[in-house]
Amino acid sequence: MNAKQVHKFVERYLEATGCAVLERSPVHFKVKLSPAADRALTNRPYYWGFVDRTGAEPETMSFVFVTDPAKYEEIEAASARPPLPPGSDAIQAGVHSALNRTFGHVSASAIGARMPRENLFYGSGRMNQLFDAVHQNGKFVYLFQQPDTKAAHPFDSTAYTPWLGSELRQLGAYYEPLLESAEEEQRAAVSLQYENRKAEFVWQLQPRVTASVINCGVFHLAGIE
Template sequence: MVMNTEQIEHFVMRYLESMECQVMEKTPVYVTVKLSEQADRALTNRPYYWGFVDRTGAEPETMRFTFVFDPAKLPPERGPVSYVTAPAGQPPASGGTNQPDGGQDSIMGRYFGVAPAFTGGGGGIGRIPRENVHYGSPRLESMMRAAAEQGRFIALFDQGYAEHRPISRGPKRSLAYEPWLMLNLKVEFACDLKREEIHSLGISLYNGAIQEEFMEQLQQRDMSPKLPNHVHTVPSRFTVDQGILLIEDHLNELLKDIDLTWAIEASERLEEELDLLDAYYIPLLKQEQEQEAARAAQEAAPAVVPTIINKPPSSLIPPEDKEQLKESEQEQTESSVPMSIQEQYNMRRKELEWQFEPRIEIHLINAALVHLPHEQS
């Protein structure tokens, strides 16, 4: 799957907003942001700097970036930033662009390059580094990797229901939310061809009800990791492990109804490949067996006196040279023994079975513990 420019922009903005980055400038072509501490740690690869901050407790200075979605429409880059503007009619100070007072730099600025106006990257002080964000770019891959790692297991609460429903007075002032377990699963139908399906299943840990396309339902709600005001959660009657087993059983029932034509055709192609493999290797295997029988008969014949090769007495060889000589002889013996026909046949057969044998593989994409309004509340 290839993402277009609009999809990439949508993903990047959602990621930056979820990481609470400060958007400084936003256009249809690019976005300039000041990264949050969490995003800076995940994206900028500055372990020494963040190690220094963690050890000393210093105030961190996060980096700024301009992420470009459409480089062809990007306006020309502006000139360098001047910290002090000379009054009208007066030439600038010697040296061209005025530089900030060195006495204002902190220790971190001198040793780590984090001055108050420095934003990281090339181009000098005051320049915000630009990065083209397109499908396959390193920056987009790092964002996707960070999102996959940090969003693999989350907890969410429905905000819209609690905010828009009028709060009644009395003992029912607090709204009841019941827990749901959501599993987003990727089902792969694999053989020499591959097809993938995404299944989003949710199960209520209160009553065991299972709903399909659960992620699509959540996208229509205002979800947040924060617990809303005047809300309480009802106790679970099923554990998470029990919920996972029930979802697995439900998914297995769904897979029983799929069309198995692809598996039958893959099995037929596997049989054809194995027939070709046998047609090539079986004559070679018979020939190898005949050679082994002849070799065994030859070994049973009277032994021939071997030629004596003079070697230095082992007492004259240093211990370390003995080990090297032994390892060298062992390597020569292993490398000189070719793979037998039977071993080649077995290896090739396993390769064909792995490539053509139909199988269904299920992988977990992410999981969430979702709290939704209780039906009886």
């Protein structure tokens, strides 16, 4: 997967899981994860166990997902602000800790703290997490048919060409008169040839389907309750 394919995959995942995209560009996403995405990606089983037991309002994590690190660095360098004084990060961490002790959990955005950055590329740990989450949650689908506006009725048949029946009819039109007019000593050979030709057409044209369940889905078709 190249950077554009990674970007498109991440975008589709964020949309499918209901994450709040706070900022985006062709090379990054700044997101606040939805509860479903947070459960799948952040490895916080104790926190989510607490939320499930107490019914507390969950506070999901936020990230900067970078899908093209080189271009993102160029953009950041072009818009770089003056460096913060030494020790600013430690001061922010202390303020955050004090607010947590006083008021409980405080969102990082409330004090301007930086979001953790994740570089996403094929083979990275976070991308593997995304693949695993998609694999686990994408085993089953729930789809609705898009009705054909041209159809007069949902039970109308769709025209198709019955190749096998057509070929067998043509074959019968040739061999059956031949069998009726054949001499007694030739009739067995003609009949055997007819049966062999029918078997050949059946082998060539009869559908042969081998099915095994990989993914399952529930499909709601128009007109069928």
